[in-house]
Amino acid sequence: MKILKMVAVICLLMASLTSAGAAQATEMRLAYIVSDLRIPFWDIMKRGVGSRAEALGYSVVFFSAENDAKRELELATKAVREKVDGIILSPTNSSAAVTILKLAKAAGIPVVISDIGSDGGDYVSYIASDNREGSYQIGKVLAKALQARQWDKGSVGIIAIPQKRANGQARTAGFMNALNEAGIKGAGIRQQATFTYQETYDFARELIAANTDLRALWLQGSDRYQGALDAIAAAGKNGQILLICFDAEPEFLQLIPKGTLVGAAMQQPFLMGEEAVNTMDSHLNGKPVKQLQLLPILPVSTGNLAEMLPVIRRNVLGMNVK
Amino acid sequence: MVSDNGKAGRSLYTLLGIIIVAVVLAVLGGRATYDYLSEQQRMTEGMEQSSALSLASLQKNITPLIEAYAINDYDKLIATEIELRQHFAIIVTDLNMGKIRAEAAYTSGKIRNAAGNIIDFNPDDPTHRRQLDSRFYTDTVPIISSSGTHLGSIAVYVTDEKMKRELNRILIQNLINTVVIALLLIALLIFAIHRLLVHPLARIAKCIGQTDSDGIPTSLIPSFAFRELSVLTDRMNTMILMIGRSRDLLHQRTETLSRSNAELNRLGEAMAHHFQEPARRLTSFSQRLQGKPALVADEDSRLAVEFIDQQARRLSELVRDAQHYLALDHAKVDAGGTADSAAALRQAIAANSATAQAEIVLGESMPQVRLAEKLLSELFAILLDNALRYSKPERPLRIEVSASVRGERAVFCFADNGSGIAPEYRAQVFDLFSRLVPNSVPGTGMGLALVRKIVQQTGGDVSVEDGIDGGACIVFDLPFDFPLEPQA
Numbered sequence: 001m002k003i004l005k006m007v008a009v010i011c012l013l014m015a016s017l018t019s020a021g022a023a024q025a026t027e028m029r030l031a032y033i034v035s036d037l038r039i040p041f042w043d044i045m046k047r048g049v050g051s052r053a054e055a056l057g058y059s060v061v062f063f064s065a066e067n068d069a070k071r072e073l074e075l076a077t078k079a080v081r082e083k084v085d086g087i088i089l090s091p092t093n094s095s096a097a098v099t100i101l102k103l104a105k106a107a108g109i110p111v112v113i114s115d116i117g118s119d120g121g122d123y124v125s126y127i128a129s130d131n132r133e134g135s136y137q138i139g140k141v142l143a144k145a146l147q148a149r150q151w152d153k154g155s156v157g158i159i160a161i162p163q164k165r166a167n168g169q170a171r172t173a174g175f176m177n178a179l180n181e182a183g184i185k186g187a188g189i190r191q192q193a194t195f196t197y198q199e200t201y202d203f204a205r206e207l208i209a210a211n212t213d214l215r216a217l218w219l220q221g222s223d224r225y226q227g228a229l230d231a232i233a234a235a236g237k238n239g240q241i242l243l244i245c246f247d248a249e250p251e252f253l254q255l256i257p258k259g260t261l262v263g264a265a266m267q268q269p270f271l272m273g274e275e276a277v278n279t280m281d282s283h284l285n286g287k288p289v290k291q292l293q294l295l296p297i298l299p300v301s302t303g304n305l306a307e308m309l310p311v312i313r314r315n316v317l318g319m320n321v322k
Numbered sequence: 323m324v325s326d327n328g329k330a331g332r333s334l335y336t337l338l339g340i341i342i343v344a345v346v347l348a349v350l351g352g353r354a355t356y357d358y359l360s361e362q363q364r365m366t367e368g369m370e371q372s373s374a375l376s377l378a379s380l381q382k383n384i385t386p387l388i389e390a391y392a393i394n395d396y397d398k399l400i401a402t403e404i405e406l407r408q409h410f411a412i413i414v415t416d417l418n419m420g421k422i423r424a425e426a427a428y429t430s431g432k433i434r435n436a437a438g439n440i441i442d443f444n445p446d447d448p449t450h451r452r453q454l455d456s457r458f459y460t461d462t463v464p465i466i467s468s469s470g471t472h473l474g475s476i477a478v479y480v481t482d483e484k485m486k487r488e489l490n491r492i493l494i495q496n497l498i499n500t501v502v503i504a505l506l507l508i509a510l511l512i513f514a515i516h517r518l519l520v521h522p523l524a525r526i527a528k529c530i531g532q533t534d535s536d537g538i539p540t541s542l543i544p545s546f547a548f549r550e551l552s553v554l555t556d557r558m559n560t561m562i563l564m565i566g567r568s569r570d571l572l573h574q575r576t577e578t579l580s581r582s583n584a585e586l587n588r589l590g591e592a593m594a595h596h597f598q599e600p601a602r603r604l605t606s607f608s609q610r611l612q613g614k615p616a617l618v619a620d621e622d623s624r625l626a627v628e629f630i631d632q633q634a635r636r637l638s639e640l641v642r643d644a645q646h647y648l649a650l651d652h653a654k655v656d657a658g659g660t661a662d663s664a665a666a667l668r669q670a671i672a673a674n675s676a677t678a679q680a681e682i683v684l685g686e687s688m689p690q691v692r693l694a695e696k697l698l699s700e701l702f703a704i705l706l707d708n709a710l711r712y713s714k715p716e717r718p719l720r721i722e723v724s725a726s727v728r729g730e731r732a733v734f735c736f737a738d739n740g741s742g743i744a745p746e747y748r749a750q751v752f753d754l755f756s757r758l759v760p761n762s763v764p765g766t767g768m769g770l771a772l773v774r775k776i777v778q779q780t781g782g783d784v785s786v787e788d789g790i791d792g793g794a795c796i797v798f799d800l801p802f803d804f805p806l807e808p809q810a
Contacts, residue, residue, distance in 0.1 A: 098397070
């Protein structure tokens with residue numbers, strides 16, 4: 001029932017975004033400075049930015065820093081020199097964002113931050129996913145799956161993004177809250193550093209080896225899910241250890257129905273990009289905006305995948321959208 | 323200067339008080355100044371050391387951040403360092419970021435605002451620039467990458483406002499301490515000096531102030547507990563006793579002298595009457611005999627009578643002069659008030675007809691002296707008589723009398739061109755009955771003795787110096803009455 005309410009909210013949001021599009025008819029230019037467009041998540045967000053900007057009548061220049069701090073500063077300097085009307089920023093990290101905000105402020109250019117966040121500085125609004133709530137919801141999905149299999153006496157291992165990051169801390173806290181409520185114990189946490197297949201594989205093997213009662217692994221990312229699956233298989237635990245992820249890959253739409261993945265907490269990058277532009281538009285038109293906007297994360301599982309598929313395809317995967 | 327009654331002049335108590343105050347303030351003030359300067363130096367060194375430590379730390383940590391273009395990360399380091407070390411500002415000049423922005427360098431950092439809060443440094447803000455320029459101390463180090471590339475520099479700016487506040491606090495504290503300690507010390511020292519020194523001295527002064535008619539303390543000074551004061555009072559008591567005994571001895575001698583003087587007076591009176599009378603009779607009878615034709619016819623008898631007459635007259639003169647000499651002891655030398663020395667000299671000249679043969683020259687300024695005019699005229703008469711008596715027959719007598727004022731005395735020079743007095747006899751010519759010529763030459767040998775006595779009665783002295791062309795000059799001094807007025 002709660003999931004149905006969430007879908008209704010998202011649909012209303014999409015409708016409002018569509019209806020607002022025709023209002024903007026100026027030749028204003030925006031810059032989208034993004035950490036690395038080679039990563040699907042950012043590319044989807046870029047498409048959300050582009051889609052909404054076009055709808056509102058903005059032209060957008062896309063700057064991909066390719067995860068390089070120097071290039072990011074060069075692009076930020078270029079955007080400032082070109083005197084764009086607004087900057088949408090998905091920084092390489094929250095510290096680098098401060099310098100970009102400082103440069104933009106000196107030039108009088110408003111900035112909306114989409115994901116990652118900033119350690120400081122002045123910005124119009126920060127658009128982020130509600131990591132804590134999304135992780136809590138996916139934690140409840142896993143707890144329900146374990147209880148259905150009567151594996152709730154077993155433990156759950158976590159392969160996490162760095163816990164010094166605020167989103168990492170929020171994800172872990174929300175997820176553990178759900179496990180605690182269900183009385184399921186944790187089996188330990190490993191923090192990713194290189195985000196490689198091998199790292200994910202090794203961490204999964206370590207957790208399986210260290211916890212004989214391990215019944216599930218939670219991967220706080222999506223792109224290295226195969227490393228975890230291979231580790232489970234290599235340990236001879238296929239069918240004995242569940243895998244649940246954060247974020248989404250297109251193939252999840254097949255893996256979840258098959259039960260290879262119990263579920264995934266899916267951020268909505270396309271929606272975030274759209275909302276960032278929408279917020280910038282409101283600001284440029286003198287309307288008040290919230291400085292922090294938390295967008296919901298979709299707790300997708302076998303049970304609700306079909307129901308949420310249109311939203312997932314559009315907002316999560318940026319599919320079938322011009 | 324202390325007056326007779328001891329009430330005027332500077333107070334020892336006040337003087338000691340001033341010295342104590344000055345010394346205490348100087349010592350404590352010096353100490354406070356030393357503390358102040360030492361603290362200032364220590365704090366300055368501390369700031370420099372703190373600055374050097376910050377630079378060393380930042381140089382090490384910021385270099386990789388500049389290389390990684392992590393501007394905000396080194397800004398956070400700077401903020402932490404400023405907070406930790408209480409610096410005023412830390413500014414980084416980043417050449418890498420400067421290249422990105424097509425500028426010589428990118429300048430960023432942190433600075434404290436008026437409220438002391440740490441804010442972002444804005445290189446375009448003239449207030450920030452001005453604040454940096456007026457800082458107390460600045461130190462800069464370059465930032466060099468591991469490959470030797472110059473990446474920029476770090477500058478630490480240190481304010482002395484905290485030091486000034488601290489030094490002002492120390493100054494006020496020292497001032498209060500100095501005043502309090504000084505007041506305590508001064509009060510203590512003045513109390514001690516009063517009790518130990520001034521009060522005993524006052525007792526001594528009071529004791530020796532109670533005197534008899536001769537000004538000698540009537541009682542001895544009581545002893546004190548302190549050795550130094552006891553030594554002083556013992557010595558003073560010894561002096562008081564010795565003065566008393568001396569006074570008694572003096573009284574005895576004065577009485578003896580008085581008796582001797584009385585006898586001498588009686589002798590003078592006897593001479594006046596008993597010695598003069600036989601002399602007059604001898605003269606009288608010798609003159610009668612000189613009138614006898616028979617006696618005049620006999621040459622030997624005539625010569626004998628003339629000799630008797632001559633000796634009788636000489637005896638009479640001797641008695642007269644001796645009587646006059648003794649009478650001077652009772653004469654009041656300034657009984658007649660003041661005397662015009664020129665007038666007195668002219669009076670003596672007029673009284674002696676023989677002076678007409680002499681050329682007498684008076685000085686331009688002849689002073690007024692405090693001496694009875696009669697005595698001064700007599701003094702000049704004796705000197706004129708001597709000059710006439712011992713003049714050289716081969717040249718006319720010339721006498722020059724001059725005077726000058728030296729302090730409170732008028733110094734006279736009575737010079738002649740007579741036969742003079744040899745240096746070896748100049749001291750004895752003022753003795754009684756001293757004569758440098760045969761008895762056949764008239765005179766009693768009392769003249770210069772009388773001159774000396776008159777002069778000495780006034781507190782002066784007389785001597786013989788070289789006169790004109792081998793003559794003698796009698797130099798003497800008398801009390802001067804009023805300043806000379808230049809003659810037109």
